[in-house]
Amino acid sequence: MTFTVFHSNSEMHTTVGMLIRRDTAVSGMELSGRVIGYDELRTLKVLALAGALDGEAKISCAGLAGKLDVSNQTASRRLQSLEDTDMIEREIVSDGQWVSVTREGEALLQREYAHYQRIFESQVGVTLTGTLTSGMHEGGHYITLPGYMRQFDAKLGYEPYAGTLNVELDAESVRARARMDALDPIEIEGWEDDERTYGPAYCYPATIEFETGTYDDAHVIAPERTHHGDVQLELIAPEKLRARFDADDGDHLTIHVHE
Numbered sequence: 001m002t003f004t005v006f007h008s009n010s011e012m013h014t015t016v017g018m019l020i021r022r023d024t025a026v027s028g029m030e031l032s033g034r035v036i037g038y039d040e041l042r043t044l045k046v047l048a049l050a051g052a053l054d055g056e057a058k059i060s061c062a063g064l065a066g067k068l069d070v071s072n073q074t075a076s077r078r079l080q081s082l083e084d085t086d087m088i089e090r091e092i093v094s095d096g097q098w099v100s101v102t103r104e105g106e107a108l109l110q111r112e113y114a115h116y117q118r119i120f121e122s123q124v125g126v127t128l129t130g131t132l133t134s135g136m137h138e139g140g141h142y143i144t145l146p147g148y149m150r151q152f153d154a155k156l157g158y159e160p161y162a163g164t165l166n167v168e169l170d171a172e173s174v175r176a177r178a179r180m181d182a183l184d185p186i187e188i189e190g191w192e193d194d195e196r197t198y199g200p201a202y203c204y205p206a207t208i209e210f211e212t213g214t215y216d217d218a219h220v221i222a223p224e225r226t227h228h229g230d231v232q233l234e235l236i237a238p239e240k241l242r243a244r245f246d247a248d249d250g251d252h253l254t255i256h257v258h259e
Helices: 038-052 061-068 072-084 103-120 139-143 146-156 171-182
Strands: 005-007 018-021 026-031 034-037 057-059 088-093 096-101 125-133 165-169 186-188 196-198 201-209 214-223 232-236 252-258
Touching (some): 038 057, 038 061, 038 072, 038 088, 038 096, 038 103, 057 061, 061 072, 072 088, 096 103, 125 171, 125 232, 139 146, 146 186, 146 201, 165 171, 201 232
Antiparallel strands (some): 018 026, 026 034, 088 096, 125 165, 125 252, 165 232, 186 201, 201 214, 201 252, 214 232
């Protein structure tokens, strides 16, 4: 695990979140400074239903316009907007265009799915699977820093073992991980000492199924900025889980993340 370390003159970066565009009165999602409005999200959903999530789908502006009940020009503008924000990739051909939803576009749909899950289901969460890995061996240093440890004790109810449990997610779980954005995390605030500033992180309660048993009192920890990509998931707990469950690299784990 690598929390972001900022020197005193550095700027903090804000996280992605939901917002309301007051000028158009529609809900949108901001992704890396780009706003995806409701109309674009609806268009993305139609493209996914047409097969663009699993590969390339052949569409025409007229056909898309009919499904959206808009003009051809409006359908074309929405496709251009989705392409400009990296939600889709497309290739124009003589009789239409081939469209595929990108990884970023799928992540947006996964987050939208999680919001509907919150509305219609009593249990909100996401289940991820992967294999145990050794990680970068940096978690112990950052976790034990006093500015973090005090908050872990106060907000999670325990002082974590000095190290993270690292899981390499399978392909399906990498995609499903975006649903975590719809959960309410426990915020571990950033802090600073005389020399530098340490970035914030977010914790999510988690149950881990090992090959030899189940552990209920862990948390996924997600630093606001990290060297790890979406493939790597990090967890903390009040004890060394590898030792308790006799777990080794390559073991298969299932993680149930909730609120």
